[in-house]
Amino acid sequence: MASLAGLAFLLPVPAASWLGLCLIALHLHVTASDKAARRAAAILFALTIPLFWARLLFAAFSDIILHSDARLVGWIVGTEAVGNVVPLVDGSGSLFIAPGCSSLANLSLALLSATVFINMRCGRWTPASLAWALTSAAAVVAINVTRISLIGLYPSHYGLIHGPVGATIAGWLTLIVILAIGYHRIGYDAPYDR
Template sequence: MAVVGFANGISDRVSLAVAETDVAAALLSTFGISVIVWSAWAIGLVFLLRPPLQPASRLDGIIAAAALLAFLLPMAPLSWLAIAGLAMHILRTSPRSSFLQRGAWILLALTVPMLWSRLLFVMLSEAILQADAILVGWIVGTPRLGNAIQFADESGYLWIAPGCSSLANISLAFLCWATIAKALNRPSSLGDIGWVVLACTAVALINVTRISLMGLYRDHFDLLHGPIGATAASWLTLGATVTICLLGMRRDLPVPSYTGPPVTFSPALVGGVGLVLAVSLAFKLPGLMLLTSPMAPAPGFSGEAARLLEQHGFEVQQVSPGENLAGISGTAGACSVRINDVMPQGWQQSLVAGIAGDHHLVYLFNGKKYSEQPLLHTRADYYWSKLNRYAGRNVPTRPVMAVIFTPACDDLPLRELADLSGR
């Protein structure tokens, strides 16, 4: 079950990594999944397989059936939820300090970076991104707009995207500590908290330093932000995390652990696991094909908005996405307008407000006009669209547009633009 669940849980990330590059490059980058995650899964699996097979109880069968159902559903994150449930069941029913219990602890810790930290980010994304931005802004020494920091040369803003957040690395530090602790069968103590905090602080500092270098040296942005910078930061993070965890562990010797003969599997069992794995991944294939394609808003808005502005006498041109904000701009006499496509999760609100300055700002979504981004509606639409894509249904997300215009724009066709956003 651990093999089937892990394969289904990482299926979306593996598919995305292959779609963005190619199989060879994705393999070299471990499919965008940390080496810590792969190592933890391998160690946990070995521990789970060490004890001899025991007769399954009725409750074991019910738990396994529920997990299997979650694996068969097309939503990959459900597999991690099922793995967490399996791990907690094993923890409740296995002997203390046994290989089975230690493997279950590692399996449960594995769900922290793969599921729980991502859910935490969804709920607290604004605060998490701004925490990174505060540290980066302090190092670079330039003004900050929410989670955007002005480049040192004042040529624009460095926007901290969700993928650049320190939270992911912090969750990996926790997983690394849990894996090494259970691999050595080391009992927990209050002193562990200090070492875990130290490891989390180290990986956060590495991430913040990398982002700060991007802000200080914009000419080298592509190098620092690209594969070379990402790979260097990844290896530094791995080295710092493992080193700190090992230093924290070495003062204690492992306690005696449960031993037993290695387990053997019948060909029928191996074949059954292979069949379940193939079927569960096949059910996810239609959704994975949609998820790896660009999740663009409903097509045609930018073009239709440009034509509408031109019909009202505006001279329209494309906006250079130097601040990760694509869109169009238009001028008609003293009136200037800028229309940007923004993320439905609301991660660019502060940046948009800073760009707007003293000008007027409205948001357009689903045929309506708002003075602020309607986060509840835009996020619900985004995640509903993503859920449908997991299920193999191509439901495009509705565009969320930020319209910035000068006070002289008395005849700006906001009503017509809002109607376009609802098509």
């Protein structure tokens, strides 16, 4: 397994390195003799979710994901989304939801955070910690959809909302929400076990 992972790291393809990291996590999980090593393997695997598995998932289901984001934005803006295009509220044009605007990337960060906080405590998901992980995911989607909806409601402020200021505010807010829910609820609700 280590040889396969090593070969994956040497290939000039970034996705192969992440696949190699997955192989190392799988090997560690299967061969680990103690709980701490298995929990470390789970965290190592979770690190690959935002940078490998989420991209793979998006490549396979991008239409469904972007259409879902567009429907939510259309619902808030009060217009009917067609595919991943949402008409602006003032009728002056349309908002095209591009792959970079999808909620999926930040959803994978919420999953990574939940996995880290669970495995720092015990490695076992409880119904309460799962519910809080889903709450974190819902909050991430809400932040992203709200930002895109603000563009649809206030198209004259597109540069501010979509540009560096809006991106920075949304990014920090997303990070704070993910970490706050992870630290105060997900990690707290997981039973403590060393």
